[in-house]
Amino acid sequence: MKEASALIGALTGLAWPLFASVVVWRLFPVIKNIAGRGNFTVRMGDAELTVQQFSDKLVEATADIQQRLTAVSASEGQEEPSEQTERPPGVLRRVLWVDDQPANNAYETAQLQSLGVEVVHATSTGEGVRALHKARPPFDAVISDMGRSEPAGYNTDAGLDLIREIRSFDDTTPVFVYASTKTLARKEEIATAGGNGVAWSPVKLFDLLHDAGEFPGAADG
Known part of the structure; x- marks a missing residue:
């Protein structure tokens, strides 16, 4: 499980959007494969995480990546026409x-x-x-x-x-x-x-x- 710990650490510190997008796209099948093995715990430093806690951490990490990717995309594509109809910006609740x-x-x-x-x-x-x-x-x-x-x-x-x-x-x-x-x-x-x-x-x-x-x-x- 050292590889899993390293993966989470790498995901939360990614700075290259292209690589991050590939990781996000590939991540869900990996999680399904891990979860299908049954109950187990994952050691993260001095702590052990359950399957659910491990999955939650991955969700949080990749959600953060998704958010950063959209921010990068928005800043780099400001001059491109949007697929949206004109609508006042707000909060997606x-x-x-x-x-x-x-x-x-x-x-x-x-x-x-x-x-x-x-x-x-x-x-x-x-x-x-x-x-x-x-x-x-x-x-x-x-x-x-x-x-x-x-x-x-x-x-x-x-x-x-x-x-x-x-x-x-x-x-x-x-x-x-x-x-x-x-x-x-x-x-x-x-x-x-x-x-x-x-x-x-x-x-x-x-x-x-x-x-x-x-x-x-x-x-x-």
């Missing part, structure tokens, strides 16, 4: 995530929560729309997958349908599609429907979310 497989986004959810963002999950377009109508306070952003299982069957355009539903009563809340790189081919279609951006990696997703509002951990710190 609540996010609605619509995906029929929430477990697939467990690590990204944990990172957001570590940064102080409340994440509410919905598994269908209808459930997501109802959550938006009932939300008090309102959500600051919406994330959706593209294709998902709906009550009527699998819908390859579920993300688009959700965006159109939202835009029928809400013109301002940012809506992002988080899916595979194949979805990039539909980027223009998503924008026409009213979507604010497409993400295919955690780093890109956090970049888009940072455009929607500052993470509470940074805003309150």
Whole structure:
């Protein structure tokens, strides 16, 4: 487990954003593999951490990296046009995530929560729309997958349908599609429907979310 301790130390001190982004992208499968081995403790200096404590430390470390990456990206890309529609900057306190497989986004959810963002999950377009109508306070952003299982069957355009539903009563809340790189081919279609951006990696997703509002951990710190 010395390698794991060294990994955490390296992650918290990373200064090279490109290398950090690769580590973040690769980290979740590694954690799943470690956790699948069963109960164990990890020695960190003079202390021992449980599997849960070890995972929490990794979440905190990579969430910090994500936050630093978005700050670097924002400072380096100020002259580039944003995928967002014009909207006053604020704080990203609540996010609605619509995906029929929430477990697939467990690590990204944990990172957001570590940064102080409340994440509410919905598994269908209808459930997501109802959550938006009932939300008090309102959500600051919406994330959706593209294709998902709906009550009527699998819908390859579920993300688009959700965006159109939202835009029928809400013109301002940012809506992002988080899916595979194949979805990039539909980027223009998503924008026409009213979507604010497409993400295919955690780093890109956090970049888009940072455009929607500052993470509470940074805003309150």
